[in-house]
Amino acid sequence: MASPDYQQIKKDIVAILPNKDYDDGSIGPVLVRLAWHASGTYDRKSKTGGSNGATMRFKPEASDGANAGLEHARAFLEPIKKKHPTISYADLWTLAGATAIEAMGGPAIPWKSGSEKTVSAKDIPPNGRLPDAAQGQDHVRDVFYRMGFNDREIVALIGAHALGRCHTDRSGFDGPWTYSPTRFSNQYFKLLTTVKWQKKKWDGPEQFVDPDDEIMMLPADIALLKDPEFLKISKEYAADKDVFYKDFAAAFGKLLDLGVPRTKL
Ligand code: HEM
Structure with missing residues (x-):
């Protein structure tokens, strides 16, 4: 299979950012949040968590209270996954976050594609690793x-x-x-x-x-x-x-x- 055309995927992400029916007129912020929550489960000691495998597709992680609302972000990206089936979900989510930052006026974010391993239940990080907004x-x-x-x-x-x-x-x-x-x-x-x-x-x-x-x-x-x-x-x-x-x-x-x-x- 041909390798994904990342430049075209970036263009396709930029094209779906404006959305007059959604929040303040852009889906960019919620895509940034998806990329961060997919990645922010990482634990450096056990080397578990992180975006690899896009484990938020599965119920245990999708239903973590911290991830409420991110089903919208994942759904917004689905047509791009359909158009470019060879990009992994994890790469698509993180590339979308990086692309959205830049398209909204931010700096260019260093980004590299990564291979997606086959996911098993033990790869899904436990809930509760993301920060609690009520704390200090x-x-x-x-x-x-x-x-x-x-x-x-x-x-x-x-x-x-x-x-x-x-x-x-x-x-x-x-x-x-x-x-x-x-x-x-x-x-x-x-x-x-x-x-x-x-x-x-x-x-x-x-x-x-x-x-x-x-x-x-x-x-x-x-x-x-x-x-x-x-x-x-x-x-x-x-x-x-x-x-x-x-x-x-x-x-x-x-x-x-x-x-x-x-x-x-
Ligand atoms: C102490 C750390 C953090 C806490 C407690 C926190 C908490 C939250 C909460 C409660 C929301 C609102 C979710 C909602 O009701 O839709 C939110 C939204 C958001 N967060 Fe954070 N966050 C943290 C760090 C970060 C980081 C590191 C990033 C990205 C680098 C980030 C990016 C965003 C963005 C872009 C939104 C807006 C999402 C939207 O408009 O739908 N946050 N965050």
Whole structure:
């Protein structure tokens, strides 16, 4: 079988991003989230988890509460899988995340295809490896250190919350982090470090909002303000977009690569 035409697949991904019937008019943010959740189950000690095998196709992982809503992202990519059957699901998901970042104005993300091994039930990572938005800096560090990231990479990665929004029927939280949720930028850090965040007055889970209740932060985002090291890095990214873009591209590329075996040349 011919090897996948990755350039054409990227073009096909870019073509489906605008969608006037979906959220803020782009499916880009939810594709980024799919790539991150597929990859973010990685455990560097046991070398389990990660996108390889696209184990989120199967019920145990698909039904992890953290993955609620990602069935939409997977369905959006299905026509591209049909058109290019030789790309693996894992490659398609991670390539879609990388392509969406770039198409929404972000940096080019280093990405390589990986071979997909045959998946068996034991390859499916246990639920609960993805971060819990209700928790603070200790939990955030535990989860990302397990994947093999340092503090600077953690802060850079969470800067992806420039994109997209929370949905009450998925995570239970509500609203976007920025005023331009379909453009990649360092707005997340600018807003995080300058807005007077206050607890949202509602019956839902604890989250923080600006005084006009238009944008939001999760408790796990506010952890970046509470922790002195995280705060220092957040302020740096708020002041210097280029540094953020460079660090984000490297960290996101590393995330997408976790646990992906390389075909030997
Ligand atoms: C402490 C770490 C993190 C926590 C607790 C967290 C939590 C969340 C939650 C609760 C949502 C809302 C889901 C929904 O209701 O639809 C969300 C959305 C999102 N997250 Fe994160 N996240 C984290 C890190 C990351 C990272 C590392 C990335 C990518 C590099 C990322 C990218 C996104 C994107 C793009 C969305 C928007 C999805 C959409 O619009 O449908 N997040 N995140």
